[in-house]
Amino acid sequence: MTLGFLTDGRVEDVVFAAAEGFDCLELALFGDTSLFDDASAFKNVLAEHQITLAAVSLFGQNYFDEATGAERLVRLGRVIALTAVLGAPIVVFGSGSGAVTPTAGVRKLLPLIHDAQQLGLTAAFYNCHWENVVDRPTAWDEALPLAPGVGVKFDPSHPTQMHRDWKTELYHAAPHLKHAHAKDVLEVGGKFVANPNPGLGSIRWEEFFGLLHHAGYEGAVCIEPHSALYTGPRRYDFLKFSRDYLRRFLN
Numbered sequence: 001m002t003l004g005f006l007t008d009g010r011v012e013d014v015v016f017a018a019a020e021g022f023d024c025l026e027l028a029l030f031g032d033t034s035l036f037d038d039a040s041a042f043k044n045v046l047a048e049h050q051i052t053l054a055a056v057s058l059f060g061q062n063y064f065d066e067a068t069g070a071e072r073l074v075r076l077g078r079v080i081a082l083t084a085v086l087g088a089p090i091v092v093f094g095s096g097s098g099a100v101t102p103t104a105g106v107r108k109l110l111p112l113i114h115d116a117q118q119l120g121l122t123a124a125f126y127n128c129h130w131e132n133v134v135d136r137p138t139a140w141d142e143a144l145p146l147a148p149g150v151g152v153k154f155d156p157s158h159p160t161q162m163h164r165d166w167k168t169e170l171y172h173a174a175p176h177l178k179h180a181h182a183k184d185v186l187e188v189g190g191k192f193v194a195n196p197n198p199g200l201g202s203i204r205w206e207e208f209f210g211l212l213h214h215a216g217y218e219g220a221v222c223i224e225p226h227s228a229l230y231t232g233p234r235r236y237d238f239l240k241f242s243r244d245y246l247r248r249f250l251n
Contacts, residue, residue, distance in 0.1 A: 001212065001250045004054055005223040005239050006181075009035050011045045016236055018049035022243065026179075026222040027056045027086070029079060035086075036078050043086055054220035055090040055124075055179050056083040057153070062131045063096035063108055072096075076112055084119040090179050091116050092124045092153045094132030095143070102134045102143035106150075113147050124153045124178040127169070129162070136164070137172040144176055155181035155224065156203050157195060167207060174215035182208075182246060183224040195226035197238045199245035209249035221246070 004024035007013040017025055025046070027035075035042060046053055058079045061072040076093055083091040095105025106113075116123045125134040125143075134143045135158070144150055152173045156166035170177075184201025186193040198205055212221070223242050225231045230238045 024052040024054040053088040057092035102139040151176040151178035153179040
């Protein structure tokens, strides 16, 4: 396994990753990016510092929205093309949401999934419910057989926040697992407080990595800074903390 973290494409993140012993990065997108027009600087600094780009992800897009769905499908197509340009092997996205079944979500995206596969990419659905209905075991069982080769990006924080058993869901996802995130959950009295970096919440990361090892997973685990404290001025400090905390579980 390799350890990395999410970036928006900043060159300084690549420099930091190399200096601090991270193996890889994941480019996380929530809309359009200047990298659509020119990704050369980001691609070159990755190569210069020998940092692998493990995946490119696009979050929070509803492809079924009557007003914006078509535009968002075009955006996903551009993200797929960018993933290939940058040399990342995996592209991650959601299905869209609303009054949508997992089957309908996958069928809507099949042409773009095929485009990704023609470029040599592996496609994966993230397991968050944000604009996504392919987010849990029943949905994977329904949808993934319609798109051979498509898998799951798993983050234990999402089922945890929904008060579901993340271990059961990870065990179920194992045959489809293509990519993983590490983000924690901090609750007090059963109420959500924050999504801290791994090692600062309630998720038992030794069990998470135990299940990954049991499944034979050899891909990337990318730390996802999320709540304001962990994405602010101390972002690098918390990334170094979680690097040290998680590194012991990789080997």
